[in-house]
Amino acid sequence: xxxxxxxxxxxxxxxxxxxxxxxxxxxxxxxxxxxxxxxxxxxxxxxxxxxxxxxxxxxxxxxxxxxxxxxxxxxxxxxxxxxxxxxxxxxxxxxxxxxxxxxxxxxxxxxxxxxxxxxx
Numbered sequence: 001x002x003x004x005x006x007x008x009x010x011x012x013x014x015x016x017x018x019x020x021x022x023x024x025x026x027x028x029x030x031x032x033x034x035x036x037x038x039x040x041x042x043x044x045x046x047x048x049x050x051x052x053x054x055x056x057x058x059x060x061x062x063x064x065x066x067x068x069x070x071x072x073x074x075x076x077x078x079x080x081x082x083x084x085x086x087x088x089x090x091x092x093x094x095x096x097x098x099x100x101x102x103x104x105x106x107x108x109x110x111x112x113x114x115x116x117x118x119x120x
Contacts, residue, residue, distance in 0.1 A: 050077060 045067060053073040057066050081087055 051075075053077075 045063075049067060051073055052067065052070040053076075054067065054070045057069055061069075
């Protein structure tokens with residue numbers, strides 16, 4: 001097909017209207033948006049709180065207010081944790097817990113966990 005020739009006037013581009021299909025697709029995306037907000041952006045406060053000297057402010061303010069108005073600690077919290085006596089005990093308990101859970105799962109399944117024959 002050949003394009004129609006115009007008489008030198010610029011063609012007006014029509015603006016596409018919002019349709020029912022657009023509404024349906026938007027509503028389909030709402031659960032995904034909520035999932036991302038809950039599981040991707042809410043945990044970011046946990047990352048920020050690790051670097052803050054978190055204190056509750058008097059006056060009954062909420063968590064977000066207290067988080068943003070707490071002093072910045074930098075790596076001070078990590079230095080304190082790694083140099084404390086509790087670090088070695090917590091590391092040991094974590095490794096033992098993982099070891100026990102790993103072997104419990106292997107026994108419950110009734111098979112060896114890393115059996116080379118299962119991958120053939």
